[in-house]
Amino acid sequence: MKIYDTPGFPNPARIRIVLAEKGLDSQIEFVKVDLFAAEHKQDAFLAMNPAGTVPVLELDDGTFISEGVAITEYLDNLDGNPTLTGKTPREKAVIHMMQKRADDQLIDAVGIYFHHATPGLGARVEAYKSPEWAHRKEWGERHHEKFVRGMKYFDSALKTHPYVAGDNFSMADITVYAALMHAGAAGIAIPDDCSALSAWQAKMSERPSVKNRSGQVMELPA
Numbered sequence: 001m002k003i004y005d006t007p008g009f010p011n012p013a014r015i016r017i018v019l020a021e022k023g024l025d026s027q028i029e030f031v032k033v034d035l036f037a038a039e040h041k042q043d044a045f046l047a048m049n050p051a052g053t054v055p056v057l058e059l060d061d062g063t064f065i066s067e068g069v070a071i072t073e074y075l076d077n078l079d080g081n082p083t084l085t086g087k088t089p090r091e092k093a094v095i096h097m098m099q100k101r102a103d104d105q106l107i108d109a110v111g112i113y114f115h116h117a118t119p120g121l122g123a124r125v126e127a128y129k130s131p132e133w134a135h136r137k138e139w140g141e142r143h144h145e146k147f148v149r150g151m152k153y154f155d156s157a158l159k160t161h162p163y164v165a166g167d168n169f170s171m172a173d174i175t176v177y178a179a180l181m182h183a184g185a186a187g188i189a190i191p192d193d194c195s196a197l198s199a200w201q202a203k204m205s206e207r208p209s210v211k212n213r214s215g216q217v218m219e220l221p222a
């Protein structure tokens with residue numbers, strides 16, 4: 001199997017954490033995609049993922065799978081013992097519900113803020129912002145507000161149970177963690193009153209699948 005991704009970026013980080021959780025790292029060949037050079041917007045990449053985003057998983061039979069949830073479902077079920085996406089109908093439903101909230105309120109929101117209200121990946125990749133920059137910036141700022149509301153929601157959820165989807169670690173935790181990682185790189189901090197979210201983030205940082213990613217930090221153009 002191959003993963004096309006960019007080390008240090010938040011959505012690729014989700015899958016790298018999944019691979020570590022499942023002990024699958026050694027079965028993967030990583031192919032680096034240069035986001036700053038807009039490699040993900042070229043025809044060769046768009047043929048693998050028309051959305052033009054990383055990560056993409058390529059199976060040995062040539063099938064391309066994009067979208068973090070789909071890739072996670074595939075990798076988690078390979079060994080017949082899903083530990084991240086739920087075993088029972090109830091577990092699966094709750095994990096997917098929280099995952100969707102984490103996507104919508106956090107990781108997608110911070111991404112929209114980053115791409116529309118900040119220089120994002122730089123002029124070459126973000127050229128589509130022009131000439132409506134002011135309008136798009138407001139759109140981005142609204143998603144900053146949405147992201148902050150999302151952090152408060154997840155803080156309240158984590159006040160009543162240890163992990164995002166309940167008593168067990170799941171892909172929803174990985175998504176929230178990656179979203180906070182992106183927020184940190186974009187200059188958004190966890191609000192002081194979100195103590196449960198901060199404590200959970202500190203606990204997540206100590207998890208081997210997360211901790212061992214040292215050196216993979218999102219680097220933005222100066």
Ligand SMILES: N[C@@H](CCC(=O)N[C@@H](CS)C(=O)NCC(=O)O)C(=O)O
Nearest residue numbers: 009010011012053054055067068069
């Ligand atoms: N919903 C997608 C989101 C992927 C995504 O937005 N990836 C970012 C990197 S963290 C990307 O490729 N951004 C480049 C761009 O939007 O131009 C997923 O789950 O994989």
